[in-house]
Amino acid sequence: MSTALHAPQAATPGTEAPRLEARGVTVRFGGLVANKDVDLAVGSQQIVGLVGPNGAGKSTLFAVLSGLLRPTSGRVFMDGEDVTGTSPQKRAARGLARTFQHPELFSSLSVREHLVLAYRMKNAKSRIWTDLLNFRGFASSPKAEDQRVDELVESLQLGAIQHRPAAGLPLGSARLLEIARALAREPRVLLLDEPSSGLDVRETEEVAEVLKSVVRDHGVSLLMVEHDVELVLGMSDAVHVLDFGVKIAGGTPAEVRRDPAVRAAYLGEEIEKPAVQRAEAEIEQGELA
Template identity: 70%
Template sequence: MTAVAEEKAPATTARLEARGVTVRFGGLVALNDVDVQVPAQSIVGLVGPNGAGKSTLFGVLSGLLKPTAGTVLMDGEDVTSASPQARARRGLARTFQHPELFSTLTVREHIVLGYRIRHAKRRLWTDLLTGGGFRRPPAAETERVDALVDALHLGGVQHSPAAGLPLGTSRLVEVARALAVDPRVLLLDEPSSGLDVRETEELAATLRQLVADHGVSLLLVEHDVPLVLGMCDRVHVLDFGICIAAGTPTEIRDDPAVRAAYLGTAVDETTEEEPA
């Protein structure tokens, strides 16, 4: 976005927004008039049971799926008809529920790939597609890749090929690659799936630090309700394609409709397990 456009955009303009998004597949309504806002430098959670419409909404926001009705905006500009590539150029990145990695590339090469997609596209052709490999990296690239390797605790496997990595590690690699693009908004699809408790805590801390240090905005789909309530500024709850609640973690935790629908047990158990 140009400096002029940034001056015109109000300070309260969301980095990413869905307004009245509806998606129908024949007679099935997957999403019904859903609104979601992702403000600048924030973490927003999206929770709900299987079939609630979370993945469908991610598809609409990332440009992989066109809504039946409604609008998607980035920094206040309508991108409903924009391709995924056009949205990526505007600063949108995402991970997927099932990690999409290249089996023959190392962990570090995946992060380098993300960096060069954003900062050095020509080198992708000269160094990778022509068989030259990832050679002679500039200092800025090395510094950024090293920082992400350290932040996501990937140092021990950075030179290992992606093939054969545990699911949890593969997810961390995908997150690191997405962050290497330096996105303004990052969509995270089940980032904690496959991680143990320690890895989940480290990921949450890393993501919070990245938001604080780099100003990236995050929208994450998660089944780990305590994780969402513990790290998000705002949470949206979907059920059968309808947003039944939106608010702060405290508001969501205390919402009778949400608790009655499907969150009550998880929230109660989390509260009871806290040390006296």
């Protein structure tokens, strides 16, 4: 495959390079190919969904994009610059943040203290150690910090629980807190790992509305791995579908919904599905497994 095919998308006058982009990403674990030649781009203030059956390679691609895993081949770009070899910390400094399927919170800290800590990790890291050494905890917040935390509390609908400890929070509230904590670090791109996992219908609808407001009010781009396909199709600007590590479809929600290969992957329909058939043929030949 030629190098030109997987060059980063150049920004033309009046446009921006994608905030986050995978070009030709392949990941091999011995004889197993978890991702094969995957392309994906997240533009400015876009919501992009990444879906696929269990074992399709979604988590592996997420790990590559966040810097936790180096691809066997292919490149990752942020704002048109190659970040394939950079650490998760350096990508975070460039504006990449992520949440996890199981919220990782400090049980003894309040909701608000989580946001203060995240804000200081980005904007005033030295204050964290100074306050701890002086036993001041999270007291004496400067005005700019208070304003930013207040904005997040309001926009993520956390006002009623902002002084509650994280221990014992309902799962829906814990997910909103984790999203707010990621936003406190002022990212340009937010990777969301199964934001609706374990939530009931009401909680899922609440999280979906919050995510749309995050893009609208904070100017953030979202890439989410999600098992709830209808949720993704209902709120995304673009959707990418993986199966057997191969991207079998990508486009608008309407285009993806109509795609025969997607229906075959999810519903097992006996219809013409060239991308899936190619993937299955490669498995038989030992290329993907």
